[in-house]
Amino acid sequence: MTALAASLPKVSGRLTAGAPLAPLVWFKAGGAAEWLFEPADIDDLCTFLADLDPATPVMGLGLGSNLIVRDGGVPGVVVRLGKAFAKVERLDGTTIRCGGGASGILVSSAARDAGIAGIEFLRSIPGAVGGFVRMNGGAYGREVKDILIECEVVLRSGERRTLANADLGYTYRHSELPEGAIVVSATFRGHPGEPQAIGAEMDRIAAEREASQPLRSKTGGSTFKNPDGHKAWALVDAAGCRGLTIGDAQVSEKHTNFLLNLGGATSADIEALGEEVRRRVKATSGIELEWEIQRVGVAK
Numbered sequence: 001m002t003a004l005a006a007s008l009p010k011v012s013g014r015l016t017a018g019a020p021l022a023p024l025v026w027f028k029a030g031g032a033a034e035w036l037f038e039p040a041d042i043d044d045l046c047t048f049l050a051d052l053d054p055a056t057p058v059m060g061l062g063l064g065s066n067l068i069v070r071d072g073g074v075p076g077v078v079v080r081l082g083k084a085f086a087k088v089e090r091l092d093g094t095t096i097r098c099g100g101g102a103s104g105i106l107v108s109s110a111a112r113d114a115g116i117a118g119i120e121f122l123r124s125i126p127g128a129v130g131g132f133v134r135m136n137g138g139a140y141g142r143e144v145k146d147i148l149i150e151c152e153v154v155l156r157s158g159e160r161r162t163l164a165n166a167d168l169g170y171t172y173r174h175s176e177l178p179e180g181a182i183v184v185s186a187t188f189r190g191h192p193g194e195p196q197a198i199g200a201e202m203d204r205i206a207a208e209r210e211a212s213q214p215l216r217s218k219t220g221g222s223t224f225k226n227p228d229g230h231k232a233w234a235l236v237d238a239a240g241c242r243g244l245t246i247g248d249a250q251v252s253e254k255h256t257n258f259l260l261n262l263g264g265a266t267s268a269d270i271e272a273l274g275e276e277v278r279r280r281v282k283a284t285s286g287i288e289l290e291w292e293i294q295r296v297g298v299a300k
């Protein structure tokens with residue numbers, strides 16, 4: 001840490017050594033970031049990354065709704081975009097440009113107010129734009145690939161670059177965003193709609209979510225990707241894993257593709273539970289589940 005501290009560039013935003021990440025992720029577990037950087041603006045981020053030793057790893061952090069941060073923490077620099085990156089602006093009757101730190105609720109509400117339909121599904125995904133773009137977030141038959149025109153990123157080198165939808169190599173819950181790149185904004189396209197009807201659709205989606213998912217729990221959302229032709233939750237259920245626990249980590253009773261931290265789970269407990277579920281599903285169905293949740297950092 002000391003060697004890195006001596007070589008870190010000056011910033012206008014906030015740079016914190018040994019910043020605990022557990023409070024910043026939905027699971028409320030895991031270790032600290034060696035450094036947490038909250039840039040003041042895009043220029044601050046560009047200058048910092050350009051001056052940072054290229055050997056230092058850099059990782060973006062959104063709202064931590066799809067992350068297991070391992071208990072030994074994350075080496076290098078974790079970049080978190082704050083309020084300065086949470087603006088949403090209407091470009092025309094069908095497009096909006098959103099800061100990388102804008103939440104799904106903010107983006108879908110702004111689209112509704114601008115009379116832009118087709119973006120309602122972001123209402124149900126509890127992350128921010130950077131995470132949506134990176135994960136190709138989706139729900140209710142739509143995903144980011146269907147609405148993204150382009151995004152602006154700051155590459156690990158500090159260079160600003162605009163990437164078009166086709167540059168991101170989107171597949172199910174996956175993009176080929178360059179390693180260490182930070183998404184600072186995204187332009188989404190919908191179609192003209194009535195704000196009232198858009199609002200009603202958002203309410204319907206929110207109510208449906210409330211009924212089917214453990215939204216007020218310490219969780220990471222869908223743990224495993226749906227294998228072709230299968231639902232991950234049904235495979236987990238058929239393997240007898242509903243309610244299974246390791247330490248304080250549990251497979252949700254309400255939605256079996258969700259893992260929960262019941263209070264005192266470590267990230268090691270949560271990850272071990274996920275691996276146990278994968279083992280049991282493989283044994284009963286022959287299908288190998290693939291993690292959707294991003295697991296980052298080092299074990300303790």
Ligand SMILES: Cc1cc2nc3c(=O)[nH]c(=O)nc-3n(C[C@H](O)[C@H](O)[C@H](O)COP(=O)(O)OP(=O)(O)OC[C@H]3O[C@@H](n4cnc5c(N)ncnc54)[C@H](O)[C@@H]3O)c2cc1C
Nearest residue numbers: 060062063064065066127128130131132137138182183221
């Ligand atoms: C209750 C619940 C319900 C959910 N429902 C859905 C759903 O319906 N559909 C769905 O797709 N997902 C769902 N998720 C998962 C999650 O919300 C999405 O994957 C979301 O896109 C993650 O956004 P985030 O900002 O929280 O990203 P994080 O969890 O913070 O990070 C996820 C990944 O994105 C990267 N990242 C984050 N921000 C940036 C950035 N600015 N630049 C570059 N990389 C970045 C991180 O490094 C990491 O690899 C759910 C999660 C929960 C807890």
